[in-house]
Amino acid sequence: MHITLRQLEIFRAVAQYGRVTGAAxxxxxxxxxxxxxxSELEKHLGPLFDRNQGAxxxxxxxxxxxxxKASELIDRAKELENQFAEDGSYESGSLVLNASSTIGNNLLPKMLARFxxxxxxIRIDLEIDNxxxxxxxxxxxxxxLAVVEGVCLHPDIEVTTWLEDELVVICSPDHPLANKGNIPLSSLANELWVLREPGSGTRELFDEMIATQLPSPKVAMVLNRSEAVKQAVSDGVGIACISSLAAKSTLDTGHMATIGVTGLNLKRHFYLLTHKRKYKSTVFTQLCQFILASKPFETFDFYTQGI
Structure with missing residues (x-):
């Protein structure tokens, strides 16, 4: 049996794209x-894919x-190449880091510049999704690896708690409840909401902590980026619930305001996610340690400040 790294690279790419053309x-x-x-790899190992016409x-x-196993071998080979191609150190290579919208747009650009x-x-390619x-x-x-705000319970993924965050209810500056505190959630029963998409950590917390306490939340629109949510709120489309971190810059400019709702616990955490079976190269470990050691902000408690 003779299996090459190139065959394993092609196998991994086909697994990613679902088609040989995309992998190529x-x-x-x-x-x-x-x-x-x-084909040569499958001659040695047997069929690795189910082939359905057109699917x-x-x-x-x-x-x-x-x-x-293939991913580990490929990563180990790249690590060896990087070490001996440069100056004998483990300070070269590349990684793909995924982040959810709040973290990817507001925290990571400056953090990765420091890294x-x-x-x-070491080159880091950042991709943002929910x-x-x-x-x-x-x-x-x-x-x-990834950093997200949503809870992950899959048994194959290792979850490490990183930072604490808090969601706030936001509105346009001319909303009747703008910058008022001690507002009961029931007072928002007839408001139109601008929501993040299903699958985002922000939407999951809204569904759990707010939607369950309102008779039937009225949804004006669903958007898949916090920036889009803020713009819609600033334009008076409706109110929303987003991270205090994502809201801060727009609140500081006065283009948006908060509604201090009583009785809500909208605190949550950001998490570092890694696959338990992924090979942890030195470069990989360096980035993980850097992220976990970084404390880029102190969560601002809008509610206790009386806003």
């Missing part, structure tokens, strides 16, 4: 070359068992 394009090789390499390729049990100052040879999409990308080994 991502690896900058021809489609026939990718098909031949996958692409979907990993079978053998493919799912191979994926973490690069310490490790200029918690549930990111969770699946981790399970499919399509990203190296």
């Amino acid at each position: 394009e991502s690896l900058h090789i021809s489609q026939p070359a990718a098909s031949m390499a996958l 692409g390729l979907k990993m079978n049990d053998s493919g799912r068992a191979l994926l973490p 690069r100052e310490s490790y200029p040879g 918690t549930r999409v990111i969770e699946q990308r981790l399970l499919d080994f399509n990203t190296d």
Whole structure:
């Protein structure tokens, strides 16, 4: 039996894209070359994908068992190349980091700039999506690590608590309840809400803590980015519930206000997620340690400040 790293790279790419054509394009090789390499690998190991006409390729049990092992071998090989191609150190390489919207837009750009100052040879590609999409990308080994605000309970994902955050109820500056405190949630029963999309950590907390206490929340629109939610609220479309971190810059400019609702516990945490079976290279470990050691903000408690 003779299995090559190239065959494993092509297998992993096919697993990611679900089609040989997409895998070939991502690896900058021809489609026939990718098909031949996958065929040779399956000659040694047996079928790795279920093939349904017109539905692409979907990993079978053998493919799912191979994926973490193939990813580890590929990552180890890259680590060796980086170490000996440079100056003998482990301070070069690249990683893909996924983040949910609040964290990716408000915290990570500055943090990653500081990380690069310490490790200029390490490139971090940041991709932003909601918690549930990111969770699946981790399970499919399509990203190296992630930071999210949604709770993850999958047994294959290791969850490490990072920072505390708090959601706030926001409105336009000319709303009758703008910047008022001690407002009962029942007073918002007839308000129109601008919500984040299902699958986001923000939406999950809204559904759990607010929607369950209102007879039937009236939804004006659903948007998949906090920036879009803030713009809609500023334009008077409705009220919303978003992270205090995401809200701060717009509140500071006066284009948005808060409603201090009593009896709500909207505190939550941000989490670092990694796959338990992923190979943890030195570069990977350095980034994880840097993130967990970073305390980029102190959560501002809007409610106790009487806003």
